[in-house]
Amino acid sequence: MSQRAHSQILLKGSAFFLAIGAAFVWAEKIEAVPKKVPPTVEEIKAGKMLFVKATCWGCHPHGDNSLNGDKPLKGPRFAKKYQSDEELMATIRRGSVTRGMPPFPPEKLSEKDLKQIVVFIRSLTCSVKP
Ligand code: HEC
Numbered sequence: 001m002s003q004r005a006h007s008q009i010l011l012k013g014s015a016f017f018l019a020i021g022a023a024f025v026w027a028e029k030i031e032a033v034p035k036k037v038p039p040t041v042e043e044i045k046a047g048k049m050l051f052v053k054a055t056c057w058g059c060h061p062h063g064d065n066s067l068n069g070d071k072p073l074k075g076p077r078f079a080k081k082y083q084s085d086e087e088l089m090a091t092i093r094r095g096s097v098t099r100g101m102p103p104f105p106p107e108k109l110s111e112k113d114l115k116q117i118v119v120f121i122r123s124l125t126c127s128v129k130p
Contacts, residue, residue: 047120063124067100074124
């Protein structure tokens with residue numbers, strides 16, 4: 001075997017091992033991303049109860065919007081508009097005073113209850129039904 005062919009094999013060999021190494025590092029990174037655990041039926045039900053208790057259901061029966069039909073709390077357009085729960089919670093806190101939705105400050109709705117309500121709202125768009 002010529003010197004050149006030999007070093008080419010060596011080069012290919014190390015590239016191969018480098019690729020395997022990189023794949024492992026990559027896989028570990030993926031593993032490190034926390035997986036979002038889907039809510040249980042009980043958690044969704046608890047969110048629904050709070051949604052009713054906080055008066056949301058009155059204007060948003062089944063996640064619809066009886067005052068502004070263009071703004072239901074479900075469906076692909078809604079999901080795209082509120083990609084993060086933080087944004088969704090901020091909108092609920094703020095309300096839309098001039099357009100018929102009252103604000104829900106912490107005195108009216110605790111952070112814990114708001115989070116639970118968001119679990120229910122998200123379940124309305126989820127394609128997997130419990
Ligand atoms: C008195 C009626 C009323 C009540 C009570 C009410 N909402 Fe609303 N809500 C509305 C209206 C009307 C809009 C649309 C406002 C607009 O056009 O900007 C709206 C909008 C929203 C939106 C934004 C929708 C979008 O597409 O941007 C969310 C989220 C929401 N409501 C959640 C809630 C939650 C959660 C509660 C209970 C804590 C609640 N609402 C209580 C009337 C109400």
